[in-house]
Amino acid sequence: MFSKRGPLRGSLRLRLLVFFLLVTLASLGALSSSFFILTSGIIRENSKRLLADLIHQISSEIDALFTDAQRTLEMVANDPKIQQVLRRPYPRDTAQLYSMELEVDNQLSFVQSYMKDLFGIYLIGANGTAYKSNFLSGKEGEWTKAWWYRDILDAAGPVWLGPHPGSFTVETIRQPIISCGRSIKDKASGRSLGVILVDIEVQSIERLLKANLGGGYIGLLDSGGRVICGIQGSDNGEDQAARLPEPAASQLRYSRRLQVNDWSTVGLIPKRALTRDLGSVAQLIAALFAAICLVDVLAALYITARLTAPIKKLMLLMKQVETGDFSASMDITSGDEVGRLAESFNLMVRRLDDSMRQLFLNQQKLRKAQLAALQAQINPHFLYNTLDSVCWLARAEKKEEIVRTVTALTKLLRIGLSKGDEVIPVREEVEHVRNYLIIQKMRYGQILDYSLDVPEELNEHKIVKLVLQPLVENALYHGIKNKEGKGHIEVSARREGRAIVFSVSDTGVGMAEEKLRALEGSLNDPEARSDGFGLKNVSDRIRVYFGEGHGLSFRSHPGQGTTVSFSIPLDGQA
Amino acid sequence: MPPRRLSASGLLLALFCPLLLALSACGRPRPPGDPQAEADRGGGPLIGFAQVNHLNPWRIAETNAITGEAEKRGYRLLVTDAKSSTQQQVRDVSYLLARGVEYVILAPKEFAALRPAILAARDAGIPLILVDRMADGVPGREFLTFIGSDFTREGERIAEWLAGRMRGAARIVELRGEKGSSPEIDRAVGFRRALQAHPGMLIVASSYANFERLEGQKAMEEIILSLGRSFDAVYAHNDEMAIGAIQALKAAGIRPGQDVILASIDGGKDALKAIIAGELGASVECTPRFADKIFQVIEAHRRGEPIPAKIINEDRLFDIRNAGELIRSVF
Numbered sequence: 001m002f003s004k005r006g007p008l009r010g011s012l013r014l015r016l017l018v019f020f021l022l023v024t025l026a027s028l029g030a031l032s033s034s035f036f037i038l039t040s041g042i043i044r045e046n047s048k049r050l051l052a053d054l055i056h057q058i059s060s061e062i063d064a065l066f067t068d069a070q071r072t073l074e075m076v077a078n079d080p081k082i083q084q085v086l087r088r089p090y091p092r093d094t095a096q097l098y099s100m101e102l103e104v105d106n107q108l109s110f111v112q113s114y115m116k117d118l119f120g121i122y123l124i125g126a127n128g129t130a131y132k133s134n135f136l137s138g139k140e141g142e143w144t145k146a147w148w149y150r151d152i153l154d155a156a157g158p159v160w161l162g163p164h165p166g167s168f169t170v171e172t173i174r175q176p177i178i179s180c181g182r183s184i185k186d187k188a189s190g191r192s193l194g195v196i197l198v199d200i201e202v203q204s205i206e207r208l209l210k211a212n213l214g215g216g217y218i219g220l221l222d223s224g225g226r227v228i229c230g231i232q233g234s235d236n237g238e239d240q241a242a243r244l245p246e247p248a249a250s251q252l253r254y255s256r257r258l259q260v261n262d263w264s265t266v267g268l269i270p271k272r273a274l275t276r277d278l279g280s281v282a283q284l285i286a287a288l289f290a291a292i293c294l295v296d297v298l299a300a301l302y303i304t305a306r307l308t309a310p311i312k313k314l315m316l317l318m319k320q321v322e323t324g325d326f327s328a329s330m331d332i333t334s335g336d337e338v339g340r341l342a343e344s345f346n347l348m349v350r351r352l353d354d355s356m357r358q359l360f361l362n363q364q365k366l367r368k369a370q371l372a373a374l375q376a377q378i379n380p381h382f383l384y385n386t387l388d389s390v391c392w393l394a395r396a397e398k399k400e401e402i403v404r405t406v407t408a409l410t411k412l413l414r415i416g417l418s419k420g421d422e423v424i425p426v427r428e429e430v431e432h433v434r435n436y437l438i439i440q441k442m443r444y445g446q447i448l449d450y451s452l453d454v455p456e457e458l459n460e461h462k463i464v465k466l467v468l469q470p471l472v473e474n475a476l477y478h479g480i481k482n483k484e485g486k487g488h489i490e491v492s493a494r495r496e497g498r499a500i501v502f503s504v505s506d507t508g509v510g511m512a513e514e515k516l517r518a519l520e521g522s523l524n525d526p527e528a529r530s531d532g533f534g535l536k537n538v539s540d541r542i543r544v545y546f547g548e549g550h551g552l553s554f555r556s557h558p559g560q561g562t563t564v565s566f567s568i569p570l571d572g573q574a
Numbered sequence: 575m576p577p578r579r580l581s582a583s584g585l586l587l588a589l590f591c592p593l594l595l596a597l598s599a600c601g602r603p604r605p606p607g608d609p610q611a612e613a614d615r616g617g618g619p620l621i622g623f624a625q626v627n628h629l630n631p632w633r634i635a636e637t638n639a640i641t642g643e644a645e646k647r648g649y650r651l652l653v654t655d656a657k658s659s660t661q662q663q664v665r666d667v668s669y670l671l672a673r674g675v676e677y678v679i680l681a682p683k684e685f686a687a688l689r690p691a692i693l694a695a696r697d698a699g700i701p702l703i704l705v706d707r708m709a710d711g712v713p714g715r716e717f718l719t720f721i722g723s724d725f726t727r728e729g730e731r732i733a734e735w736l737a738g739r740m741r742g743a744a745r746i747v748e749l750r751g752e753k754g755s756s757p758e759i760d761r762a763v764g765f766r767r768a769l770q771a772h773p774g775m776l777i778v779a780s781s782y783a784n785f786e787r788l789e790g791q792k793a794m795e796e797i798i799l800s801l802g803r804s805f806d807a808v809y810a811h812n813d814e815m816a817i818g819a820i821q822a823l824k825a826a827g828i829r830p831g832q833d834v835i836l837a838s839i840d841g842g843k844d845a846l847k848a849i850i851a852g853e854l855g856a857s858v859e860c861t862p863r864f865a866d867k868i869f870q871v872i873e874a875h876r877r878g879e880p881i882p883a884k885i886i887n888e889d890r891l892f893d894i895r896n897a898g899e900l901i902r903s904v905f
Contacts, residue, residue, distance in 0.1 A: 094898070098847035105844075106821045109788060135787050135814055137631040137843040137905055171905075173628055173637050173653075 013308045020300035021293075028292055032285045039281050044252070047269055047277075051254045054218070055267045059256045061208045062220065065117050066260040069180050069198045070158050072115055076108070077184040077196050082123065086184060086193040090128040101131060108133035119177060119199040122169045123184075124149060126194040136170035143169065144194075152181035152195040160261045162222045163229070167199050176202035178228060202229045216269040221255075223262040310338045314345055326353035362544045366422070369541045389442050405442050408435040416466060423545075426493065426500070427459035433468040433491055440476055447480055453492040458500055463568055464545045470534030471504040471552075471564050479508020479562055487561075496567065503565035511556040523552060535564075542566055618648040621872070622670030623679040624691070627658045630785070630814060631842055633681075635905035636706070636862035640679065643865035647873075660687045667691035671698045677718075677872050678702040682709035685756050692717050701875060703868060707756045713883035718875060721867050721885040723860040725757045728839045729764025731858045731891055736775065736807055736837050739855055743774030744807040744835075747797050749819060751785040751811035757860075758782075761811045761839060778805050783815045790815030794822035803828065810838040813845035813857055820853045831855065841892050843904050849897040859889040862905050 076082055085104055091097040108121050112133040121133035124143040132138055143149050148168060152159045159181050166174035181197040206229045209218045219230025252274070255266035310330070317328040326349055330342040386409055393402045415424070415432040430452060437450045450472075468491060480487030490505045511519070523539045539552045546568050556562040621644060628634050637653060644651035652670060656663035660683050670678055671694060678695050680702055682688040692711040695702040701718040704711075711717045736744065748765070751758035762780075769775045779797050783789040790810060797805075808823075810816035816838035820830045828834055830853040838845060841859035848854035864887050875881055892900060 095851045097851075099851035099853055102817055102844065102848055102851065102853070103821065103824065106787075106791070106818075113788060135631060135817075135844065136634060140902075171631060171634055171638065173634055173641070175628075 011308070012311065013304045016304040016307065017300050020304070021297065024296045024300075025293070028289055032289055036278075036282060036285055040278050043277050043281070044274060047274060048252055048254070051216070051252055051267045051269055055254050055256050055265050058208055058218065059258060059265045062205060062265065063259050065200070065205070065208070066160075066180070066258065068115055069118060069200060070182075070260065072111060072118065072121065073158060073180065073182050073196050073198060076111060076121060076123070077182060078187070080187075081107070083184070083187055083193065085131075086123070086125045086127065086129070087186060087188075088127065097129070101129070104131040105133065105135075109135070117200060117204045119201045119204075120167060120170060122167075122197045122199070124169070124194050124197065126192055130169060132170055134170065136167070136172060138170055139168075141169075148179070148181065148197075149195055152197070153183045153192060155183070158182045158261075160263065162226065163202050168197070176229070178202060178205070205229050206231060216267060216273055218265070218267045221264050221266055228263065307338075310342060314342065317345070317349075321349055321352070326350075326356065365540055366544050369537045369544075385443060386439050389439075393442075401442065405439055408438040411435045412439065422465065423462045424465040425459060426454065426461050426463050429463050429465055429468055430454045430459075430491070430493075432466065433472055436469050436472060437489070437491075440472075444476070444480070447483075447486050448476065448489065449486060450489040450491070453490065455493065455495070458493055458495065461500060461568075461570065463500075463502075464541050467538045467542060467566075468502065468504065470538050474535060474564070475504055475506035475508060475562065479506035479510075482509045483507075495570070498570045499567040500570060501565055501567045503563050505561060505563040507561040510558040510560050510562055511554070512558050516554055516556050520554060539566075542568070618650050619676045619876075620650045620652060620674060621677050621679065622652045622654070622667075622673065622675035624654050624656065624663055624666045624670060624681065626656055626663065626681050626683045628655055629658065631844075631905060632812075632840060632860075632862050636681070636865075639863045639865040640868065643869050647869050649869070649872075656683065658683065660684050663688065664691045664694075667702075668694055671695060671700055675700065677875075679868060680704055680709070680717075681706045683707075684709070684754060685759075686710050703871060705864075705868060706862075709756075714881070719871060719881050719883055719885060721864060721871065722887060723889055724886045725760030725860075726764035726767070727886075728858045728860055728889065729761040729766075730768040732761075732809055732837045732839060732856070733765045733768030733772075733775070735856045735858075735891065735893070736809065736835070737769070737772040739835055739837075740775065740807055742772050745776055745778040745805040746807045746809055747794075747801070747805045748777050748780040749790050749793055749808065749810040749815040750780060750782045751815070753782050753784075757839075758811055765809060777809075783810075783818070785812045785814060787814040787818040790818030791822045792818075794819035795826070798822065798826045798828070803833070806834055808834055808836040810836065813838045813840040813842045813848075813854075816854055816857075817844055817848055820848060824853075841890065841904055843901065846892055846897045846901040846904055849892055849894055850901065852894070856891060856893040858891050859904070861887050861889060 082104075085100065091100065104123070108123065108131055112118055112121050119134070120136070123129075123131040125131075126144060128142075128144065130138060130143055146168065148161060151161075161179040161181070163176040163178050165176060166172040167177055168179065177199045179197050179199050181195050183195050184193040185191070186193050205220060209220070209229065209231045216233050217230060218233075220228040222228055251271055252269040253266065255264050257264040310333075314330060317330055320328040328349055329346050332339050332342045332346070386405065390402055390405050393405065412432060412435040415428050415435075434452055437448075437452075441448055441450065472489060472491060475489050480489065488507045491502075492505070493500055493502045495501075519535070523536055535552065542550050542552070550567060550569075552564055552566050554562060554564055623637070623640055625633060625637055628637060641651060641653065652673060652675060654663075654666035654670065656666050663680075663683050664687070667678060667680060668691070678700055680688065680691060680695075682691075682704060685708060688709040689711060692702060692704075692709060693716065696716050703718050704720045704722075706722045708720055708722075709717075713719055736746070748762070750762060766777075769777070779801055781793040781797060783793040793815070794808070808816065808819050810819060816836050819836060823830045823834055830836055831851075835855045836853070837856045837858075838854065839858045839860055841857045841861070845854055845857040849857065867885055867887070871881055871885065890896075890900070892904075
């Protein structure tokens with residue numbers, strides 16, 4: 001069969017093939033066998049009916065022949081001239097005897113000439129005379145002492161005598177002959193005048209039996225069941241005279257009694273003949289079965305090939321996709337499930353391709369943004385300012401404040417680097433912005449107030465690092481510094497459903513409506529260059545990390561301040 | 575009777591017409607020959623006898639004689655009955671040859687039409703013996719020999735007898751046998767040849783009656799209707815026609831044996847009865863009982879002895895003088 005590593009093993013096509021074949025074989029088998037059973041029943045019934053018809057027909061033909069024979073006997077027996085001949089005593093004069101014999105013979109032969117199937121008609125007078133209708137030489141004998149003469153004379157009606165070799169009264173070639181006789185009563189006195197006898201050659205009955213019956217047997221049986229004559233049909237159509245076959249359980253048998261006497265015709269069809277016909281039916285069914293199976297196998301091979309070819313192609317394309325080649329695309333040739341599958345596949349591959357490209361771009365963007373954030377954080381300007389402040393503090397010998405500032409700077413840098421992690425706990429991010437604010441408060445203590453409002457429960461949630469600090473820086477440089485007098489910056493976070501909303505509010509100059517739009521526009525335009533304030537960097541990173549819905553949003557009124565807020569999912573990851 | 579077939583062919587035909595059409599061949603012809611009797615006892619040589627028919631006592635006596643002789647000498651015999659058909663008889667001979675007989679005995683129905691059968695036996699190398707009648711062939715080359723009566727001589731003997739009985743002057747009605755058969759031809763020829771010596775003997779009517787009793791009767795009736803009583807002798811080619819003619823004469827009120835003298839050939843039992851009854855004048859024997867001669871020829875041939883080209887039976891003439899004593903010796 002199939003080797004374990006064969007191309008068909010476990011394949012959909014093999015399973016389809018096996019399924020097709022099993023279903024077809026099972027249904028064909030059921031159909032064939034029920035057809036065979038049905039047919040054999042019909043054949044048997046048909047044979048029975050045909051056999052019965054045949055036997056009826058043959059019986060009626062034999063009856064007709066025998067009835068003719070009996071009528072002939074009666075007619076001759078009642079003929080006045082015949083009665084007269086038989087009434088006369090045996091002639092003394094031989095010449096007269098012979099002359100009369102020839103004359104009566106002639107009369108009988110006329111009667112016989114109308115009865116083609118009778119072999120001969122014979123009159124046996126009680127007076128010792130004998131007459132014959134045919135011209136065969138008469139045998140010598142005292143017929144009035146023959147057993148058959150006595151039997152016929154004693155019987156009331158016609159007597160049928162089974163087959164005997166040759167005629168009783170004339171010279172023959174000893175062919176089998178049956179006879180029917182009756183006694184002749186003198187119409188005048190009621191006295192017995194003798195008997196009249198007809199011979200019928202068994203051969204002429206056999207002719208009536210000659211019906212084409214294949215392997216069957218048809219016979220005429222006497223009252224004791226002995227065969228008078230019978231023919232055995234053979235397969236090649238050559239019927240032969242035959243003995244009655246041995247009774248067999250499986251043969252069809254039909255018999256019918258004759259109306260004329262107590263003989264009967266019998267027909268037998270052996271099982272062999274019935275099954276021979278069935279054999280041809282079986283052969284035919286087998287041939288049809290084989291033909292249908294062949295067609296079925298071819299059809300199944302074709303159909304499964306057609307069904308599985310696109311799937312195989314899809315598989316190959318899938319492999320191609322697995323190796324990273326997203327150019328794979330399937331030709332859509334049909335509108336069926338396979339066509340739709342191909343369509344979906346193409347769509348999927350295209351989406352996958354887009355996603356991969358997007359992912360690639362995002363990664364690139366993220367790296368850039370991270371780098372930029374890092375760079376922004378440690379820009380020399382900020383460091384210079386901070387160190388300058390520390391320098392001033394040192395001159396003023398404000399030891400406590402130096403420690404605080406340098407500590408803040410150290411923490412700021414540590415968190416900024418933070419082992420390269422991109423995502424950090426909210427706690428650390430807040431710590432980072434707190435340190436930043438501590439440093440800036442040192443410089444801009446006269447104009448800057450700040451507050452931090454982050455509930456502790458949010459501490460351990462994750463956030464993209466270094467997003468708050470640029471917002472605070474913006475609020476300071478563009479909001480507070482440009483304003484007369486003191487300003488306040490508030491960094492807050494709160495939980496809103498499944499999200500954490502961070503906001504950085506300042507009480508600075510605020511922005512006009514159009515400036516606000518322009519800013520939002522530049523943040524939403526992926527092609528726009530960074531504005532230098534770090535806002536775009538922040539916005540991009542939030543979006544890359546948490547999805548498009550998580551950008552920055554602004555609320556601002558000129559002269560009243562600005563609030564920048566964004567949200568991240570509660571569990572820290574999109 | 576229409577041919578019948580006890581099978582489901584009909585049903586199947588309806589279902590698968592083209593396929594089974596070829597399978598259901600009905601009513602094939604029967605093979606030639608209709609073996610009437612086969613004496614299968616013992617392992618003696620197989621002999622075939624192609625008989626014309628068994629419709630008259632002569633043929634039956636002949637077959638019975640041959641059957642009896644074969645049995646007596648320990649031969650197996652195969653008899654066919656051509657039922658009076660020439661074609662059937664030709665087929666019968668082929669059948670016998672096919673059955674592997676060592677000798678064929680042929681009683682030919684006709685002279686020319688049986689030539690194919692003679693040639694078939696010659697080609698098969700099986701010796702063929704013609705009996706009763708002659709057929710077209712060369713004795714000793716195409717067939718072994720002919721055994722039978724001299725039909726011409728029979729005709730001559732009847733003519734001589736009639737001439738004597740009628741004192742040299744008679745108006746003769748001739749009832750001829752089966753037209754074209756060798757006994758019919760030869761009996762007519764022999765009769766006429768002998769009549770040449772008797773100018774007073776004239777054939778006034780001649781009619782074919784096929785060697786059969788009822789046909790002889792019918793032919794005689796017609797002749798009586800056309801000739802009235804203007805004939806005084808009847809020559810029938812066989813007994814049967816003569817006996818038929820006797821009934822016709824009696825029916826017409828003509829006394830056979832007194833008003834009209836009848837003579838015929840064959841010498842069967844009914845003929846001798848008619849002779850004894852005084853109705854038939856004479857019958858020349860043409861014996862069907864020469865089976866012993868047939869088997870003598872076969873045995874001589876088996877021994878390699880030369881066989882004469884023709885073996886003629888010795889036949890008797892029956893009339894009122896010897897019929898009574900010989901009636902038990904005829905067939």
